[in-house]
Structure formats: structure tokens, C-alpha cells
Amino acid sequence: MAETREAMGALFDAAALEALEEDLEIEEELMTEVVDAAGYLIKTHKAQAIPMFDTVFGPLFGRLLKDAKVPETLLINAICVFDDAVEHLGPGAHKYLPTCLPSMLAGVTSESPYVRQAAIYGVGLVAEHAKVQFQNVCGQALQKLVAVASHPQARDEDNLCATENAVGAIGKVCAHYGSRSDVPADKLLPLWLSHLPLREDMIEAFVVHAQLCSMVEAKNTLLLGSDNGRLPQVLKVLCEVLADELADKATIGRIQKLVQPIKSALSPQVLQTVVQQLEGKTQKKAKQLLGV
Secondary structure (H helix, E strand, O other): OHHHHHHHHHHHHHHHHHHHHHHHHHHHHHHHHHHHHHHHHHHHHHHHHHHHHHHHHHHHHHHHHHOOOOOHHHHHHHHHHHHHHHHHOHHHHHHHHHHHHHHHHHHOOOOOHHHHHHHHHHHHHHHHHOHHHHHHHHHHHHHHHHHHHHOOOOOOHHHHHHHHHHHHHHHHHHHHHOOOOOOOHHHHHHHHHHOOOOOOOHHHHHHHHHHHHHHHHOOOHHHHOOOOOOHHHHHHHHHHHHHOOOOOHHHHHHHHHHHHHHHHHOOHHHHHHHHHOOOHHHHHHHHHHHOO
16 A cells, blocks of 8 residues: 555656646746737837836846746746847836846856857847946956857857857957956957857847958957958958858948958968868859959
């Protein structure tokens, strides 16, 4: 009888656990729908959505960020809501930074690639849209972002989206805070360039490749090197962006104007080396573009 009761108890525990997991899955799916709805409202109504955010979404998702035992899916959803708030609500959302920015910074080095991606994207947005508040965490954030971009598994499939968002965030930090002593742009920009072109997250890719154009147009020596030593690497990236259409039409037009002067600045041997580093249709298009 004791063995029978033990077996029945084990079956009951297994059934209860399965039922609980199903309930949690339904709740997480519902929360994802709520997050999507919040995102649409925020993106559509911008600052006009602040009263609604203050009443409903801010308190709800703020509590999730403060819960150390919150399930991963809910944590991702909460961070994503505040990502949208920082990006689209303007200064009216800055009052939530004491609530969401610590979670974003902690999430940058999370073991979960999905938490990492949401958190890193948020850190990049704070750097871009809330410069006063970001000043106090700039060095800390940058250290974490560099660790992500420099990790030995940074380019693994599971990590690639988070890595590309880290690359984008590093570029934003260099653009907005490059004069700070704790932002060594001379070391960061070569790391940034080494990850280009971006291919996994096209939203990030379009932004980053446009930033690359701006730096080349400005003849940024921290990127190009004092002797233009990284110009061949830049040309290779630009050829890949053009060949594989990894930018919007405006950026494509800018790149097409940049290629000719860069080509003129390099020897035929260097141009051949650049082309040889490319493969397949990308190499074929680069040959046509460079006339080699």
C-alpha cells in the first residue's frame, strides 16, 4: 500500500507540475500580447501615450523588474516595454530610468541571449535618448557592451542578435560620448568595425551602416587610422553592404558616392586583396563596382 500511495503521489505531482507549466505558458503568452499592444500604442501615439503608460504599463512592468524571481519571458517583456518607452515617449519617460536602467545593465551579461538582446537594445536607446542620465553609467555600460562584443562565442548563432545590438550600442556611445576619458574610441571603433557588416538584425544594421557612412564622410581618423590603414577594411564592408543590400536606399546612395574616392586612394594590389576576401555573388558585384 505504501508503494502504491508513493506511486500515486508521484503521478499527482507530475500532473500538477504539468498543469502549472501549462498555466504559466498561457500567462506568458497573454503577457506577450499585452506587451505588443503596449508597443503599438506607444509607437503610434508617442508622448500622448504617457498618461496611459503612467497609469497602466509603467507600474505593471516596473513591478516585474523589481521581482528577482520573475520568469525569463516576463523579464524580457518588461524590458521590451521600457525599451519602447525610452525610444518613443521622449523625456516624459525618463522618470522610469531609475526603475528600468539597472535591469537593462544587469541584463547585458545575462546567460539568456534573449534577455541580453532586449537589455542591450535598451542600453543603446538610453545612450541615445537620455544623455544626462546615461552619463553616470557610461563607463559601466561600455565595459559590459565590450565584453559581449569581444566574447569568444559572440558570433555563435544563438548570440548573434545580442552581439549585433551590442555593436550598435558601442557605436552610439562613441558617437555621443567619444570625448569622455572612459570612452577610448580609438580602441572601440576598430572593434566596432570588425563586426561589420551586420546581417542578423536588419533594423540595427541599417542604423549602424549609416553611421559608418557618416564616419567615412567625416574622415574619422579614429576609425580609419592615422595613416588610413583601415581603409581597405572599410571598403570591404561597404562592398558587402552594397552587394547584399544591407542598408536603406539613402545609405546605399551615400556608399556609392564613397566607393570611388576610396578606390582612388588605394593601390590596384590592395583592391585585388579586398576583392579576394569576398565570396560568391558578393565578390562578383564588388569586381563590377571596383572595376578590377
